[in-house]
Amino acid sequence: MNEIHGGDAAAHWDAAYAKGEDRVSWFQQDAGMSLRLIADLNPPVDAAIIDVGGGASPLAASLLSLGHTDITVLDLSRAALDAARAALGEQAHRITWLHGDLLALTSPRRYAIWHDRAVLHFLTDPPDQARYAELARNTIVPGGHVVIATFAPDGPERCSGLPVQRHDSRSLTELLGGAFTEVAHLREDHRTPSGATQHFTWFVARRT
Template identity: 30%
Template structure:
């Protein structure tokens, strides 16, 4: 799978990918409402070459972790950032459902995922994802999840995906994560296609 995504990022300009979002305003608003300290650990799962961490660092947060299965994608993101901004990011090439280095993390204040979870079609993969999440997110920490809504696209990057609702996110996370809010958000990509998403923000007990 890493080779698949490496090839996607080598051959497709970021701005022409179906998931590209120049201004991740919904994620940033949800992040801001978590009330984190500027030195809290923020983990972006499936970071790819997205612009989320660009904005996070511009807001003054100083400790970020970018995780993606594609080394090529992370290299694109790292190159785009300034040297100073890049030095504030820990770069990890890993599969969240089969974690290596990722599984050694702890004290994560925010787990943000707009890109990875919906590719996990098998129940066992989602269980492994949750095992990793529970192992690294601290008590009182936050989780922001986003995926194509039930009315949204059925494929992404040429691969089938699992659509979500806020209730499905809550069922996945379980009782030790309190659902704070859900947000329906539709953005229009550069090709003019509308992409309905659902976002949800949780806090761990």
């Protein structure tokens, strides 16, 4: 597993996953919306896809089973990455795992698809949001895409004990800046394991 600069926040997320990755509020049995929106982009199977803050999500495993060959999962929580790798068993080596803070990402690699479900909304400081946009701009190839899910304006104000910045397509367009053009946006009601409903904004944009 490759290391990038981490921080104390990692302990927070490790503790969150310690209760079981299927008991966290963002748990989903399958990554249906992500898979649908990625499929709509019709990427070749060798397209480079990165799931930032991918945690223990089943997305990477599903992409692998669909034949994708260039998948990277980045997360601050080693516990989450260990759980995702354990779930994949012998197939785990077919995925590139990056452990650390996405804001410290200095990978020389470029990606066709940048996927983020429920990570950007934890960036509540404008400088961190600007850094995220800069990374997306520099990391995605022209013609590539972001697929981002955040809490919607009527979604929760906090998650995992942390404040969040909620978004609609307009604020996401503004945050990402002029290097992206919106392709699609939609709303989703996510049911948490405890039965609560969380409103999400999904947003797809093309790197121009």
